[in-house]
Amino acid sequence: KxxxxxxxxxxxxxxxxxxxxxxxxxxxxxxxxxxxxxxxTERFAMQSVVKVPISMAVMKMVADGKLTLDTRIKIEKEEFVPAGMHSPIRDKIPNGGELTIGELIESAVSVSDGTASDVLQRVAGGAKGVQAFIDQLGVSGMKIRHTHKEFAADWDLQYENSITAESAVRLLQKLWDEKPAASPGDDQKELILLNHMYRTPTGPNRLKGLLPPGTPVAHKTGTGRKRNGITSATNDVGIITLPNGDHL
Structure with a gap:
C-alpha cells in the first residue's frame, strides 16, 4: 500500500x-x-457537499430504471428551505409546483439549491435512504442525518451531516469509476452529474482559485453560515484534470 x-x-x-x-x-x-x-479522518460539517451523494443515489435509481430524468416530482411549499438559504426554485415557484428529476439534479448540483437537494433526498428515501446508498458503495466516514431545511432551523444539526476528507475522495472515486448512466443500458454512460459539477459557477476561489484559467474542475462547494464571526465550514471537493491527463 x-x-x-x-x-x-x-x-x-x-x-x-x-x-x-x-x-x-x-x-x-x-x-x-x-x-x-x-x-x-477528522469530521467536518458537510454543508452542500451532501448534494453529491444525494444526487448519486437518485442517479442510481435512474440507472436501475426506477425513475427517468423526465419523471416529474411534486414540490410542496412546505418543503422550501427558509429565506436566507439559497433556493432559486423557491423564488421561482413560491406556491410549489412540479420539476423533473433532471431539473432537480441540475439545480442541486450546479446552483446548489437547498430545496432541490431536500426534494431529491426525499425521492432517495430520506436521509436513511441516502446513507444506505453510501454504505452500499463501501464509503465510510460520511454521515447523512438531516435535510437543509432541518439544519437551517437548528445550528447544531449541521454538524450531524458530517464528512471526512478521505470519505469525500472515496465518494468522488466511485462517481468517476461508475459514471452513472443517463438511462438503463445506456452505453454512453452520460456524465450528467459530473457535467453539472464541471459547469457550476460556485466557489471560483476554492479548488479553482490558483489553477491556470481553463483547467477542467468538476467540483461541489459547501458553505456554512456564520455565527459570532466564525463560519461553520468552508468546503470544496472535486476532480481536477492535470496537464498530463491524469485526474486529481
Whole structure:
C-alpha cells in the first residue's frame, strides 16, 4: 500500500496554519494512487457537499430504471428551505409546483439549491435512504442525518451531516469509476452529474482559485453560515484534470 507523500502533506500543514481553524485535505491521483493528506479522518460539517451523494443515489435509481430524468416530482411549499438559504426554485415557484428529476439534479448540483437537494433526498428515501446508498458503495466516514431545511432551523444539526476528507475522495472515486448512466443500458454512460459539477459557477476561489484559467474542475462547494464571526465550514471537493491527463 502506498504511503502519503510526506513533503506535500507537511506543506498542507504549514499552509493550513494560516487558516486558524480545523483543516482537512485528501489529495489523490486517480490513475497512479499517489496521495497526500492532512487530518484525513477528522469530521467536518458537510454543508452542500451532501448534494453529491444525494444526487448519486437518485442517479442510481435512474440507472436501475426506477425513475427517468423526465419523471416529474411534486414540490410542496412546505418543503422550501427558509429565506436566507439559497433556493432559486423557491423564488421561482413560491406556491410549489412540479420539476423533473433532471431539473432537480441540475439545480442541486450546479446552483446548489437547498430545496432541490431536500426534494431529491426525499425521492432517495430520506436521509436513511441516502446513507444506505453510501454504505452500499463501501464509503465510510460520511454521515447523512438531516435535510437543509432541518439544519437551517437548528445550528447544531449541521454538524450531524458530517464528512471526512478521505470519505469525500472515496465518494468522488466511485462517481468517476461508475459514471452513472443517463438511462438503463445506456452505453454512453452520460456524465450528467459530473457535467453539472464541471459547469457550476460556485466557489471560483476554492479548488479553482490558483489553477491556470481553463483547467477542467468538476467540483461541489459547501458553505456554512456564520455565527459570532466564525463560519461553520468552508468546503470544496472535486476532480481536477492535470496537464498530463491524469485526474486529481
Amino acid at each position: 502506498k504511503k502519503p507523500d510526506q513533503t506535500l502533506s507537511k506543506r498542507f500543514g504549514s499552509i493550513a496554519e494560516e487558516a486558524k481553524g480545523k483543516v482537512g485535505v485528501y489529495a489523490l491521483v486517480l490513475e497512479t494512487g499517489e496521495f497526500a493528506v492532512l487530518n484525513p
